[in-house]
Amino acid sequence: MPFVQEALDGIEFARGDPNSTWGSVRAAMGHPEPFTLKYVAIGNEDCWKPHYRENYLKFYAAIRKAYPDIKMISNCDGSNAQLDHPADMYDFHIYQNANTVFSMANTFDRTSRVGPKAFVSEYAVTGDDAGRGSLLAALAEAAFLIGLEKNSDIVEMASYAPLFVNTNDRRWNPDAIVFDSSQAYGTPSYWMQHFFSDSNGATLLKSTLQANSSNSLEASAILFQNPMDKGNYMRIKVVNFGSSPVDLKIVIDGFDRKLLDSSGSKTVLSSTNVKDENSFANPEKVVAQVSPVKSLVEKTGTNMDLVLLPHSLTCFDVLMKSDITQITADDDSHVSSM
The missing domain is CATH 3.20.20.80 (Glycosidases)
Structure with missing residues (x-):
């Protein structure tokens, strides 16, 4: 042919x-x-x-x-x-x-x-x-x-x-x-x-959600190494697709809280209107906003109590005290290939 x-x-x-x-x-x-x-x-x-x-x-x-x-x-x-x-x-x-x-x-x-x-x-x-x-x-x-x-x-x-x-x-x-x-x-x-730029090669953790509106949520937790500072982090991503704030507890199964530092960051993608768009006139109307987090793990360990904005994507990066390769993953964990 x-x-x-x-x-x-x-x-x-x-x-x-x-x-x-x-x-x-x-x-x-x-x-x-x-x-x-x-x-x-x-x-x-x-x-x-x-x-x-x-x-x-x-x-x-x-x-x-x-x-x-x-x-x-x-x-x-x-x-x-x-x-x-x-x-x-x-x-x-x-x-x-x-x-x-x-x-x-x-x-x-x-x-x-x-x-x-x-x-x-x-x-x-x-x-x-x-x-x-x-x-x-x-x-x-x-x-x-x-x-x-x-x-x-x-x-x-x-x-x-x-x-x-x-x-x-x-x-x-x-x-x-x-x-x-x-x-x-x-x-x-x-x-x-x-928010997914570090997923390739990361270790996916088994996690569960406890929330007052779980039908509007999707979440995941990974372990990854930041290529910029070479630090090892646990990242939790949560989508709140609903129009109301959500009180959320995330439980990471089989994970030792002693491996986590108290410092980290929170990144949020949200806006005042769910139909908001960016434009040449306002190119950053909807962009990710980063803020430091100092006490998340000190208060809650690996059972993390969070509040999510309506219509938002939120990412928590928590610094780890140990090398990822030294962590024994749960049986349901696996390395991401995306």
Whole structure:
């Protein structure tokens, strides 16, 4: 099939030796070093189309033979049932209203731990709830990401979509970063993703919530090393998707409070109106606000009593006295791969 050969030629252009047919073209364009191409998705939202599977298998066989190390991604959803064809990963897209995205935080809780892992390659709140990038959208997406974080043993990667938009050529709403020829700003969804920047390689802790409005909450707890100060921290993230403040107690199972320092920080993403958006005129209307925390652990240890603002994403980073590698994790803990 000519299309299969074109795919192989494209991969050779990216990865091939500079003396190969297509690698030499790349080298002549000024990039002799091969690109690090590790993944190939076969199609895009094509699973439902006629002949997808038979064509997929032709691409799969040819690419596997030529590049056995490349991970191949199917367009068919494997979160509810096993795929009927070979794949290293499967693609998962979600574009829905805020309530639906919030409710999908547990999507992968019941997914089989056997078989291909998920690549959530496109997720975003869309429609009226999103506007051009609202706080409401960011909070629902944060809850969904917390669900992915908790299931990071079977969710290998995730990416927001789309990332950039030129405000003079807007074809999709929302986008994470808006720009023109001289300026740029991040939407609330952009700032929300900063809360997950240390999730990759972190250790996920088993935690439980005790609150007066648990149906509007999603939370997780991780151990991670801050790449800036090299300090080891416990991070607790909580989304309050409701319109009222929440009194919350978080219990970290099997964790020794003596490992925690008394110092840390609290970061909150919130605003006076859940539909607030950023703009060129007011690029920081909805941004994360950081404040120091000095007495959280002294008062409560690992049973933390907190008050959450309405419609907010709150993150508590507590400094640890011990190296993460010296901590014996609970049986239900695992390393996040997101």
